[in-house]
Amino acid sequence: MGTPxxxxxxxxxxxxxxxxxxxxxxxxxxxxxxxxxxxxxxxVKQYCLMNGLEVYQPExxxxxxxxxxxxxxxxxxxxxxxxxxILNEEILNLxxxxxxxxxxxxxxxxxxxxxxxxxxxxxxxxxxxxxxxMDKGMDTGAMLCKKAVAVSENMTAGELFDALAExxxxxxxxxxxxxxxxxxxxxxQNENExxxxxxxxxEMEVIDWGLSxxxxxxxxxxFNPVPGAYTHLSNGKKLKIWRSMVVDxxxxxxxxxxxxxxxLVVACGTGALKILEVQPEGKKSMAVKDFVNGHGVRVGDLxx
RNA sequence: CGCGGGGUGGAGAAGUGGUAUCUCGUCAGGCUCAUAACCUGAAGACCGGUGGUUCAAAUCCAUCCCCCGCAA
Numbered sequence: 001m002g003t004p005x006x007x008x009x010x011x012x013x014x015x016x017x018x019x020x021x022x023x024x025x026x027x028x029x030x031x032x033x034x035x036x037x038x039x040x041x042x043x044v045k046q047y048c049l050m051n052g053l054e055v056y057q058p059e060x061x062x063x064x065x066x067x068x069x070x071x072x073x074x075x076x077x078x079x080x081x082x083x084x085x086i087l088n089e090e091i092l093n094l095x096x097x098x099x100x101x102x103x104x105x106x107x108x109x110x111x112x113x114x115x116x117x118x119x120x121x122x123x124x125x126x127x128x129x130x131x132x133x134m135d136k137g138m139d140t141g142a143m144l145c146k147k148a149v150a151v152s153e154n155m156t157a158g159e160l161f162d163a164l165a166e167x168x169x170x171x172x173x174x175x176x177x178x179x180x181x182x183x184x185x186x187x188x189q190n191e192n193e194x195x196x197x198x199x200x201x202x203e204m205e206v207i208d209w210g211l212s213x214x215x216x217x218x219x220x221x222x223f224n225p226v227p228g229a230y231t232h233l234s235n236g237k238k239l240k241i242w243r244s245m246v247v248d249x250x251x252x253x254x255x256x257x258x259x260x261x262x263x264l265v266v267a268c269g270t271g272a273l274k275i276l277e278v279q280p281e282g283k284k285s286m287a288v289k290d291f292v293n294g295h296g297v298r299v300g301d302l303x304x
Numbered sequence: 305c306g307c308g309g310g311g312u313g314g315a316g317a318a319g320u321g322g323u324a325u326c327u328c329g330u331c332a333g334g335c336u337c338a339u340a341a342c343c344u345g346a347a348g349a350c351c352g353g354u355g356g357u358u359c360a361a362a363u364c365c366a367u368c369c370c371c372c373g374c375a376a
Contacts (some may be wrong), residue, residue: 033376037306134335203319237373279373280309280372281308281309281372281374282309282310282315282372282373283373287315289315289316290315293317293327294328295318
């Protein structure tokens with residue numbers, strides 16, 4: 001069970017290992033999204049269609065109808081990765097080995113919906129994945145395997161997701177082996193160390209230049225590749241900032257203190273941020289050199 | 305029919321009736337101890353496609369394709 005690209009990586013690795021039989025894949029129903037309100041398949045569904053895997057898209061996994069179907073499938077284990085729906089106890093207890101989940105943090109820290117983004121927002125230098133036996137709590141199950149991943153200074157959420165997916169996929173295969181040969185060891189989570197993350201809110205996307213360069217930089221990378229942290233140009237247009245770098249400098253918060261071939265530097269509450277890649281409203285993302293070249297900003301402009 | 309922006313030499317832009325401009329990049333040469341700096345020169349665009357209006361269209365009209373922001 002899974003939905004976004006992160007889940008595809010896990011599914012792909014299970015599928016290609018050929019060590020396990022995938023009797024069915026569950027993903028979120030097709031939803032209208034994107035321009036023109038067109039219906040779009042989830043990444044997991046697309047992968048299944050390309051590889052001939054059976055896909056199920058229940059509106060609600062917990063529905064009686066789907067439960068009947070699940071029972072009929074008789075899975076030995078259900079692997080869950082960013083599926084997007086809560087499983088109830090009936091489902092959790094249905095497979096012989098239960099349901100196991102790949103979570104994008106070193107539990108019990110960063111439980112919840114957006115562990116990867118929050119790890120970056122908080123400037124963590126280390127994150128990781130945890131494979132756990134799901135129980136009815138939110139990411140509270142016993143841990144089967146934990147693997148750490150180093151987070152570099154300029155790493156984006158997309159990059160961290162990729163790294164975690166790769167490590168997570170390997171860990172998942174390992175855990176499945178251990179489960180089937182009885183070697184699996186579980187470790188209970190220490191509730192006292194637990195922290196939770198909630199979904200990112202829309203108003204968090206806007207950049208507050210009054211904050212320190214570090215904090216802003218963390219937001220920018222946490223929001224790449226979705227949904228993008230943005231600010232407004234002096235003409236009121238939105239400008240998404242995809243990549244940045246903390247540099248020395250000072251000035252009125254939000255003021256452009258350099259805009260030339262060397263780059264674009266914006267003063268923050270503390271320190272300054274060198275902008276590396278941007279996307280003006282209605283345009284594709286571009287290197288900041290091109291943006292400055294096209295007269296998008298000048299020294300002295302105030303972003304807000 | 306959800307709202308909106310846009311498709312101009314490799315890149316980013318200007319140009320809204322008279323066959324195209326700027327910045328960057330590229331190539332060649334020069335200056336320099338040296339350079340991502342500077343100087344000189346060059347190449348490179350049938351202005352997204354197709355029809356139409358006009359003496360004349362990148363510029364007006366119609367239609368199609370593609371890209372992107374927002375909302376869900």
